[in-house]
Amino acid sequence: MTNEAQQNREATLNPDGSVIKADEIRKLYGDVPAVDGISFAVEPGETYGLLGPNGAGKTTTMRMLAGLSPANSGAITVSGIDVVKDNRAVREVMGVVTQHDGLDGGLTVFQNLFLHGFLAGLSRKDSKNRAHEVLEFFGLRDRSKANVYELSGGMKRRLAIARSMMTSPSVIVMDEPSTGLDPQSRNRVWEELAVLKDAGVTVLLSTHYMEEATILCDRLSIMDNGKILDEGTPDQMIERHAPKEVAQLRVSPVSIRTVRGYLTEQNITFREVGALISVTGVNGDRPDLSGLNDVEGVRTSYRAGNLEDVFLAITGRELRDG
């Protein structure tokens, strides 16, 4: 890792001290609101997440903030720039990682970076130097001459992130940075994002992975159906909405009816996620499952409440339902 790769421009702040500010923004597709009047602000150096299922309006929100899609109403300010009035200026200061990598298959890895930097306004020389730096930083130097379609999914995503760093932006928006990646690649992406955060880069990301939101985000909003339902740090959100503990029962198929019957009889609410039955006690206390001790093929474990539980509590739906 080179030091240069971490030296990003200092963020210009909005009048209220934030870097990104969305105020009652709304976006309609036909008559259907994709984003329905949401407001939030991202502070300098902060990693802020929009957590919600597919179709919640996260991508539309990111595109509006990045000046790629006009809002129907509301105000967006990024680094003091009125995005509604001047969407070109915001694209000068902001790095953007789009959802589908958007790599250019007609070019090599290096050319993808170099030409993006040139298009963004760097001189040829600066763009070349910078491309070498970010390749080094993202561990892609030995793939420099490769065709992009030869790269693994994880490398493609890291290249897309590397590309957004070409102009050393102080603020980056990332649409689902680790969607579709295997766990190992995901960890690698998370590590690199942590380094960017250390370098003081302000990051707005969208995700439908609660692990990602928990690990990366200082603060987050829970989004559903184009609206923000609640906002806070991951801990605050969990404290506010999630049970302290959730019992998870792994039940063999022969006993599943017995278990369902018992829980229903005892008036214990439960939900089945895949092969797991999750049980939450009343008022967050540990539920009484002693009646299941004698049932064959039931394994019980307990885990702490998490952002999935928060989402369920707020929306009544699973985050992964999509």
Added chain:
Amino acid sequence: MSLAIPTPGIRRRSVTGLWLRHAVSFVRYWKFVITWVLIEPVIILVAVGFGVGKLIDEVDGAPSYAEFVTPGLIMGNAMFHALFETSWNAYNRIDNDVYETALTTPITITEITMGDILWAVTRSIMTVVGTATVAALFGWLNHWEAIGIIIPAIMVGITFGALGFLFSAVAPHTTFLTLVFTLVASPMFFFSGSFFPISILPDWVEPVAWFMPLTSAVHIARGFALADLNITHLWAALYMIALTAVIWPVAIYLLRRRLIK
């Protein structure tokens, strides 16, 4: 939304940046690309000039059929290149999010069309220069004025570059793009006076043929090739410019509708 949405100035870097992207990609694949720049037009020139030309003695004011057909073939081929660039290639760039990525830099839709059309012009010039050089070696371009063919080459690049976007910007899938060839390229290639003077067409077809922009381009190119320029060549040029002035804003409008959701 109105057709002509005002763009806050033109950023030169956007246009050169996109052009450079195409040039870099072109250089990477030059071994393949050289075939369409040189080999393909040479095949057509030889077949039509030596082959068909042997059967035809006399044609409308040209000393030989080969000399008549050369500027027509050169322009027809330039048209294919310009159209291909902004229909097929641009469609792939839409589909693979290449424009989406470009739009994360301070580029506008207008500048995207400018960069791509500039490349279409470049392709047109490359193929025209290559083919014309070969034709000159065969003795089918015999006037120094033929250098002026570069002018209709540029015009073909612009007009058909803009026209190609009308298809790529609305295409739901690549099969749709075959319409570019069935509706635009093929009829124009055969009916714009490349192979025979349009005056020999039935009376009702002739005005239709003049409506096709390639007819104007061939007319201008032939004027330069045979060193026989008059006021009609100016009218042809003005028609192409006027047509482009209509097509290009529509192309920008359609591409914006496609990319800025």
